[in-house]
Amino acid sequence: MFKTQHTLRKVVCAVGVSAMLAGIPVIGHAWEPQKPVEFVVMAGKGGGADKAVRLLQSIIAADKMAPVPFTPVNKPGGSGAEALVHMKGKQGDNHTIMFTLNSFYTTPLRQPGLGIDIATFTPVARMAEDTFLLWVHSDRKDINSVADFAKAAKAKGNKWIMAGTGKNSEDNLLTDFLNKAYGLDMKYVPYKGGGKVAKELAGKNADSTVNNPSEQLGFYEAGTTKALASFTDKRLPLFPNAPTFKELGKDYVYYMQRTVVGAPGMSKEAAAYYEGLFTKVFNSPKWQDYRNKKSLQGDLLTGDALMSYWKRERDVHEIMLKEMGAIK
C-alpha cells in the first residue's frame, strides 16, 4: 500500500517536472486534486445539507475554482453513522471530503461501537452555523411571545404537539430544553426532514416547531407562520422582532455547524489546498448571498481553531445527551 502510494507520488512528481520543463505553468509545488473529489453528504438527497453541498459544488464548478469536479455522494444511513464509517475507511485519502452537521458529534457519542474519534478527522472549513427559532402558526393570535407560548402549551399539557426531525436530533434537544425551562410537557413527534416538519406546522398538524430559518422561510414570507424567539447570541437580522432566549433570561444558545471535513490522515498539502479552496468559496458573492438569505451565522473557521471548536462542541453535546438520558 505504502509502496504504491510512494510510486504514485514519484509519478506525480515526474509529471510535474516534465510539465515544467515543457513550459506548462505549474503553480509552485502546490498540491492539486488529480481525480474527481468525492464530496460525502451526511444526509439524504433533498435535505438542508444536501442542498448546501449542491450549491457549493455549483459554485466551485461555475467559477472554475478547481481543476476537477466535486461529486456529491449521499450517505444518510444511521444518522450519519454510515458516512462516518465510510470516511474512517478512507484513512489517508486526499480525494474524499465530507459536509457535516451536528450528528458529527452526537452519532459517535451515541454509537460508541462505530469506533469513530472525530479528533482524527482533518479540519477543512466551517462554512456557516445554522440557527434555530421557535415557531407557531400565525393564526394563533393569542401567542405573540414566549410567555404566551409557555402559557398555551402548559394549558394543553401533553396534547401540545412539537414536531421535529428524528428522535434525539437537534430539534429534540431544543424541545427538551423548552420543556425543562418552562415546566412544559410537550409531545415530541418525529418526522423525516425539516421541510416536512415546517409543513406540519403550516398545515396545523403540529402546534409548534424549532425549525431553521431556511426551512420555514417560504411559510414565514407568506405570513403563515411566525417566529417567537431565537436560540442565538444576538437577534437575527431577518427576524428583528424575535428576541433571543438570552434576552428572556434563559442562557441557552444552540447552533448547527455546516462544515467541510477531510478524511482522517489526509496529507498536509491536500488539507491546505481544500482550506484555501473553501476559503475562496466562503468569500464568493454566491455563498455570502446564500448565508444572508438563509440567515446563516458563524464565521469561517479553519485548521486548529476548527479542531478546538469541534472538541468544545463535542463536550457540550455529551453533557446535553446525558441530561436527556440518550447516553449514560
Place this chain on the structure above:
Amino acid sequence: MLEILGLLAQGFVVVFEPQNLLLIIAGCTLGLFIGAMPGLGSVNGVAILLPLTFLVPPTGAIIFLAAIYYGAMYGGAISSIMLGIPGASTAVATTFDGRPLAKQGLADKALIGAAVASFVGGTISVVLFTFFAPPLAHVALVFGAPEEFALMMLAFATFVGLGGDDIFKTLFSITIGLVLSAIGFDIISGEPRLVLWDITGFLHGVNFLVLAIGIYGIGEMLWTVEEHALGGGKSMLSDATVTVARTISALKEILKTWKTSVMGSLLGYFVGILPAAGATPGSLMAYGIAKQISKEPEKFGNGALEGVVAPEAANNAASTGSMLPMLTLGIPGSPTTAILLGGMVIWGLEPGPRLFVDHSEFVWGLIASLYAANLFTVIINIAFIPVFIKVLKTPFTILAPVIFTLCLIGGYAPTQDMHDVWLMIVFGIVGYLMRKLDYPLAPAVLAIVLGPLAEPALRQSLIISDGSFMIFFERFYAGPIMIAALILLFLPLFKKVYDRH
C-alpha cells in the same frame, strides 16, 4: 380564469424562446433514455445533470430538468415492458402486464399503449395543475400523518388478490418485503434497526431498486438461462414487428381503454400532489383499481392492455402533481422533486406560497413547458419504438450480458456502495428460488415501496392520538379514505361468503 389564461400565455412566450424550446427537446430525449435504463431513473438523471444548469437562466434550467423528469416517466415503461425490469419504482406496475404482452410478441402494442396513456395522464394533470393549483395546495398542506397512513392502507387494499391463489404464500411475500423495508435507521426511536451482522451497508436500508432489479433483472435472467439450457423454452425476448397496420389496430384497441386512462390520470394526479407519496403509490393504486373495475379481471397479469395503460397514465399525472407541493410548500412530492428543490436553492429561488407571485415567469414558464414537454415526448417516444423493438431482436447471448451489466450499474448508482450490488445478486438468486417454489414476488416489491411510507405515518398518528386508532376515522380526509380502504380490503371476503350461499 381569464387571468390564469393570460399567465399561461406569458408562460408559452417563455417556452417558445428558441433556447428553451431546444432545452425541452433535449431534456425529453435524454430523459426518455435515462428512464429506459434499468436503475438509472429520473432521480439520478436529474441529480447528475443539476450542476450543468448554472449555464442557463433559472427558468431554462427548471424547464430542462422538468423535461428530463417527464421524459424519464415515459422511458420507465420501456425497460418494464421489454425486459421486465422496472427502471424506477414508478414503473413497477407496468411490468405486471407489459412484460406478458412483450412475451406474446405484442411489445409494440404495449409500448404504444404506454406512450399514449402517458400523454393522456400528462395532459389531464397539467390542465388540472393550471386551473386548480391553489385549492389543491391547501389539501396537500392539511394532509397529515393519519391521512398519509389511510392513503397507504388504500394502496395496500387495492392490491388484495394480486398475489394469486395461495393466500399464505402472498402473506409470506408481503412480510418479507415489510421486514426488508424496516432495515436501516428508525427516525421515531432515533436508533439504527435490523443492521444485520453489523454490516454498515444496512445502515442506509434496503433500497427499492436493489430488490426490484435483483428479482426482476437478475432473477429473470437466471430463469431464462435455465429455459435456454433445457431447450424448447421460450426466449426471454420474443419477436415483435412494427408495421402501419399493426400500429393502427393497436391504436384502435388503446382508444377503447380511454376510461382506464382517465381514471388513472385523475387518481395519479391527486395522489401525486400529496407530499411524500409521489408517483409510485399512485401508479400501483391505478393498476389495482383498473383490475377491480374490469369486466375481465382474470386477464390482468397475463397481458391486459388496461394493466399497462392505468399505471402509465397515473405515473405521468403524478409526476406533474408532485410539482405542486414542491413549488407551493417547498416540500418534495417525490424523490426527483427533492433534487429539483436543491436546484431552486442554487438558482436563488425560495419555494413557498409567494413563489407564484414573486416569480410568476418562472412558475408559468415551467407549467407551459409541461404542455410542450408532453407533446414532444409522446412524438419522440413513438418515433423510437421501432428502434426499441430492434433491440428485442438482438440474440440473447449478446443481450444478456448487456442487461446484466446495466443491472449492476443500476444497483450501484443510487448509493454508490458495492454492498448494494452484492445484496442485489443475493436477491436475484433468492427471487429465482422463490419463483421456482411458486411464491408471488410482486407483493414483496409492493411492501418495500409502501412500507417506509406507511410505517412512520402509522406511528406518528398513534403518538399524536396516544395510541387510539380512532384518529384514522375522526378526521375530515382520513376518515373517508380509511373506510374506503377497509371496504376494499374485505370486499373479496364478502364476495366469497356470498358466493357460497
